[in-house]
Amino acid sequence: xxxxxxxxxxxxxxxxxxxxxxxxxxxxxxxxxxxxxxxxxxxxxxxxxxxxxxxxxxxxxxxxxxxxxxxxxxxxxxxxxxxxxxxxxxxxxxxxxxxxxxxxxxxxxxxxxxxxxxxxxxxxxxxxxxxxxxxxxxxxxxxxxxxxxxxxxxxxxxxxxxxxxxxxxxxxxxxxxxxxxxxxxxxxxxxxxxxxxxxxxxxxxxxxxxxxxxxxxxxxxxxxxxxxxxxxxxxxxxxxxxxxxxxxxxxxxxxxxxxxxxxxx
Numbered sequence: 001x002x003x004x005x006x007x008x009x010x011x012x013x014x015x016x017x018x019x020x021x022x023x024x025x026x027x028x029x030x031x032x033x034x035x036x037x038x039x040x041x042x043x044x045x046x047x048x049x050x051x052x053x054x055x056x057x058x059x060x061x062x063x064x065x066x067x068x069x070x071x072x073x074x075x076x077x078x079x080x081x082x083x084x085x086x087x088x089x090x091x092x093x094x095x096x097x098x099x100x101x102x103x104x105x106x107x108x109x110x111x112x113x114x115x116x117x118x119x120x121x122x123x124x125x126x127x128x129x130x131x132x133x134x135x136x137x138x139x140x141x142x143x144x145x146x147x148x149x150x151x152x153x154x155x156x157x158x159x160x161x162x163x164x165x166x167x168x169x170x171x172x173x174x175x176x177x178x179x180x181x182x183x184x185x186x187x188x189x190x191x192x193x194x195x196x197x198x199x200x201x202x203x204x205x206x207x208x209x210x211x212x213x214x215x216x217x218x219x220x221x222x223x224x225x226x227x228x229x230x231x232x233x234x235x236x237x238x239x240x241x242x243x244x245x246x247x248x249x250x251x252x253x254x255x256x257x258x259x260x261x262x263x264x265x
Contacts, residue, residue: 014055018048019123048089068214075244083111088214092190102189108217113239118221129195131225152228152255153200163193163205172208179264194219197255198226205253228255
């Protein structure tokens with residue numbers, strides 16, 4: 001599907017509306033529930049979910065929408081989708097609950113398994129990133145409609161700046177950080193890690209713990225539009241809607257893919 005400027009603008013507008021819904025909850029007292037997998041859920045997640053799903057269904061009625069908060073959809077049905085919207089209405093709910101501002105709205109378009117377009121909106125700062133494969137990646141500051149082109153840092157140079165999850169740091173990530181002597185670990189929540197690599201502020205984001213496909217698709221689209229890559233342990237690009245589960249395997253997000261040859265086995 002051709003992502004025209006008008007379509008990009010319309011999706012960005014939906015992301016901003018969802019961000020406003022999230023902020024309305026963020027600035028008030030709110031309750032925290034837990035889903036079956038013990039991950040937290042707030043009314044902000046649900047408000048954003050309903051806003052985005054309704055907006056995308058009006059904007060592109062022929063394209064299915066799959067959100068983290070959607071009802072489960074069987075792989076047999078999902079395999080009939082040549083394209084679909086993949087949404088995390090509030091990525092970083094733990095950061096939302098901590099009130100540290102490091103949470104985002106993620107909307108991606110997936111076509112034949114490839115994340116081809118992504119929007120990431122940070123509600124607290126108003127910062128927004130978007131990218132389309134073959135077109136490029138861009139950042140917008142606050143609520144301005146001015147696109148600033150962004151690019152990954154190539155070639156990466158010492159010290160390597162490595163994104164580390166603020167709420168999901170695991171032992172294998174720490175081993176990698178220790179092996180890359182002199183590297184700097186930068187703690188950051190949600191899909192902001194992809195955005196910071198895309199604009200050249202960070203170099204790597206290793207993730208060995210569980211994530212959902214909705215956690216990574218928008219970030220991957222933006223990062224790859226900026227010249228980076230998201231690879232599995234065998235060096236293959238990440239793909240979506242290929243398996244029964246919507247949980248991702250392990251990955252490393254790169255600004256400079258040449259770094260892959262320097263990592264410990």
